[in-house]
Amino acid sequence: MAKKKVYLTATLPDGVVKTIGPTAIDFTHYWRVVAVLANGRTEVFWGHAKSLREATGKKTALAEAAAQRGWASHSFDVVELVRTTRAES
Numbered sequence: 164m165a166k167k168k169v170y171l172t173a174t175l176p177d178g179v180v181k182t183i184g185p186t187a188i189d190f191t192h193y194w195r196v197v198a199v200l201a202n203g204r205t206e207v208f209w210g211h212a213k214s215l216r217e218a219t220g221k222k223t224a225l226a227e228a229a230a231q232r233g234w235a236s237h238s239f240d241v242v243e244l245v246r247t248t249r250a251e252s
Contacts, residue, residue, distance in 0.1 A: 166187035167187065168184065168185035168186060168187050169184060169185065169186065169187075169246045169247065169248060170182055170183065170184035170185055170186075170246070170247045170248070170249060171183040171184055171186065171190055171193075171211070171244040171245070171246060171247075172244065172245045172247060173193035173211075173242045173243075173244050173245075174242065174245075175193075175195060175240050175242055176240060176242075181193060181195075181209070183211060183244070188213075189213055190211040190212065190213055190244055191212065191213060191214055191215065191218075191243065191244055192211065192212045192214070192215050192217075192218035192241055192242065192243055192244060193209065193210075193211050193212075193218070193241070193242050193243075193244055194209065194210055194211070194212065194218045194219075194221050194239070194240065194241045195207065195208070195209040195239070195240045196208040196209070196221075196225065196237055196238070196239050197237060197238045198229070198232070198234045198236075198237040199234060199235045199236045199237065200232075200233070200234060200235065201233045201234070201235050203235075211244065215241070215243075218241045219241055221239070222239050225237060225239060
């Protein structure tokens, strides 16, 4: 029998809400990097992970990425995903 598909919602500290789905994959956490480039522009990188450990593991590569790409600064957030049976508005 196929797994039931659900929606996963992440609410970030700055109030941004991201909904993923429908999906049958057991993601538990959402991560986001907001990078401020040398020219003042920003870039956002994000993803989801199957564990807190996997999500926080992304942070280890950030210092190297910032140096390679010349970021002026960056922030990293990890939040738990909330499961719902339908998309939240």
